[in-house]
Amino acid sequence: MKNVTLKQLRYFEALARDGRFKRAADACAISQPALSMQIKELEEELGNDLFERNAREVRLTAFGESFALRVRGVLNAVEELADFARASRNQFLARLRIGIIPTVAPYLLPAIIKDLNAAFEGIQIEVRETQTSRLVQELNQGNLDFAIVALPVSEPSLTELKLFDEEFVLVRRPEDKGKPVPEREALREMRLLLLEEGHCFREQALSFCKIGSARPREVMEGSSLSTLVQMVSAGIGVTLIPEMAVPIETRSAEVSISYFPTSPPSRTIGMIWRNSTPLTKQLGEIAEVVRRSIRQMRAGD
Numbered sequence: 001m002k003n004v005t006l007k008q009l010r011y012f013e014a015l016a017r018d019g020r021f022k023r024a025a026d027a028c029a030i031s032q033p034a035l036s037m038q039i040k041e042l043e044e045e046l047g048n049d050l051f052e053r054n055a056r057e058v059r060l061t062a063f064g065e066s067f068a069l070r071v072r073g074v075l076n077a078v079e080e081l082a083d084f085a086r087a088s089r090n091q092f093l094a095r096l097r098i099g100i101i102p103t104v105a106p107y108l109l110p111a112i113i114k115d116l117n118a119a120f121e122g123i124q125i126e127v128r129e130t131q132t133s134r135l136v137q138e139l140n141q142g143n144l145d146f147a148i149v150a151l152p153v154s155e156p157s158l159t160e161l162k163l164f165d166e167e168f169v170l171v172r173r174p175e176d177k178g179k180p181v182p183e184r185e186a187l188r189e190m191r192l193l194l195l196e197e198g199h200c201f202r203e204q205a206l207s208f209c210k211i212g213s214a215r216p217r218e219v220m221e222g223s224s225l226s227t228l229v230q231m232v233s234a235g236i237g238v239t240l241i242p243e244m245a246v247p248i249e250t251r252s253a254e255v256s257i258s259y260f261p262t263s264p265p266s267r268t269i270g271m272i273w274r275n276s277t278p279l280t281k282q283l284g285e286i287a288e289v290v291r292r293s294i295r296q297m298r299a300g301d
Contacts, residue, residue, distance in 0.1 A: 003045050004042060004045050004046070006074075006075075006078060007038070008038050008039075008041065008042040009042075009071050009074060009075060010028065010075065011024070011028055011030075011035055011038045011039060011042075012039060012042055012050060012067075012068075012071060013068070013071055013072065013075065013141075014027045014028050014035075015035065015039060015051065015058060016050075016051075016060055016064065016068050019057045019058060019059065020056075020057050020058070021035055021036060021058070039051070046067070048061075048063045048067075049061050049063065049064070050063065050064035050067060051064055072140075072141070075141065075142060076140070076141070076142055076276070078142075079141075079142025080142070080276055080277065080278065094122065094123065094124060095123075095124045095126070096116065096120075096123055096124070096125050096126070096145055096286070097126045097128070097143065097144045097145045098125060098126065098127050098128070098144065098145065098146065098147070098148070099127075099128045099129075099130070099135040099138060099139065099144040099146070099147030099148070099149075100127065100128070100129055100135075100147060100148045100149075101129070101130075101131065101132055101135070101147075101148065101149050101150065101199075101200065101201075102129055102130070102131070102199070102224065103150075103195070103199065103200075103201045103225060103242060103245070104148055104149075104150075104242075104244070104269060105127075105129045106245075106248060107242075107244040107245055107248060108148070108244065108293075108294065108297070109127065111293045111294075111296070111297045112289075112290055112293050112294075113125055113127075114293075115289055115290075115292065115293040115296075116286070116289055116290075116293075119289045128143075128144060131198050131199060131200070132147075132149045132150065132153065132200050133198070135147040135149060135272075136153060136155055136158065136272075139158060139272065139273065139274055140155075140157055140158075140274065142274075145273065145277075145279065145283070146271050146272065146273040146283055146286070147271070147272050147273075148163070148269065148270070148271055148290070149200070149269070149270065149272055150200045150201070150204070150267045150268065150269060150270075151268045151269070151270040151272075152268075153272055155272070157274060157275055157276075158272045158273065158274060158275060159272065159273055159274070159275055159280070160270055160271075160272050161270050161271045161272070161287055162268055162269075162270040163269050163270045163271060163287070163290060163291055163294060164268075164269055164291075164294055164298075165266055165267070165268050165269075166242055166243045166244055166266060166267060166269065167242075167243050167259065167260070167264040167265065167266045168204075168205070168208070168240045168241065168242055168243070168260075168264065168265040168266060168267070169240070169241060169242075169243055169246060169257050169258065169259055169260075170182075170238060170239075170240060170257070170258040170259075170260065171228070171229055171232045171238060171239045171240070171241055171249075171255050171256075171257060172232065172238050172255065172256050172258065173232065173233075173235055173254075173255065173256065174254050174255060174256050175256075176256050176258075177256035177258075178256075179258075181258045181259070181260055181261060184208055184209050184210060185210070187209045187238070188209050188210065190237065190238050191220065191236065191237030191238070192205075192209065192220075192237060192238060192239065193220050193221075193222060193228045193231050193232060193236065193237045193238065193239040194206065194220070194221055194222070194228070194239070195221065195222060195223070195224070195225070195228070196221045196222065196223055197221075201225075201242070201267070204265065204267055205240045205265070208240070208265035220236065220237060225241050225242075225245050225249055226249055228241065229241065229249040229250070229253045229255060230252075230253055232253070232255050233253040233254050233255050240265065242267065244298075271283070271286075271287055271290070
């Protein structure tokens with residue numbers, strides 16, 4: 001085991017995660033033959049096969065699955081050592097790796113990045129936009145410093161910090177402006193446009209409408225809030241969007257916006273980070289900047 005390197009462990013984890021050499025090689029920014037060679041050398045050093053290979057994909061052997069659990073612990077420890085060094089040198093704010101969900105990113109990210117750059121001169125910000133499940137995975141892998149998501153996440157390994165609450169609004173055709181807002185039971189009978197599976201906002205909308213397994217006739221899917229609003233503008237159905245999305249998404253769509261008079265659907269947006277990070281103090285400072293940015297943005301609406 002003395003010849004096993006951290007680079008090999010990172011390559012192994014990428015292949016275990018992605019299941020294909022090309023995809024893993026792209027993620028690691030190396031060639032596919034170089035990745036294959038590193039994995040082969042790792043297996044020879046261990047004296048065990050880590051993967052079962054076929055023409056299209058690879059899968060972990062029983063030994064590989066057990067090895068993967070231990071590799072994650074090693075890589076986590078290495079990331080925490082790097083974080084500890086950054087924090088002790090007070091260089092944390094030289095680089096900030098942010099994760100954010102797609103139903104928040106277009107509306108908050110410009111203001112947040114502007115204010116972080118103003119608050120911390122010379123900061124290098126890296127952004128990863130994807131769904132919550134992926135952000136949680138990348139946080140636990142040490143690839144992100146924190147993420148902005150809808151709470152709760154209820155992941156034991158992560159700390160959650162609330163930023164703000166916001167309501168959902170109903171988006172309808174322009175001719176529906178001024179009409180009574182339907183009760184949630186009535187929404188179930190309409191053609192409801194939702195984000196595709198995997199988005200937490202979809203599940204929140206379904207929960208509000210008390211829809212468990214919606215029939216295809218009732219629900220249509222889109223890949224983004226922009227798509228949903230444009231579909232409503234075309235007369236296809238109705239949808240729900242978060243209040244923060246209204247100014248941007250209604251600029252180029254002929255729709256009407258209605259607020260629910262009682263018991264409106266809502267969500268809580270917050271930050272999450274690893275419990276084990278030594279950067280908790282610095283992340284608290286970041287959270288204050290983010291909160292201030294959000295307050296200023298909402299006050300200007």
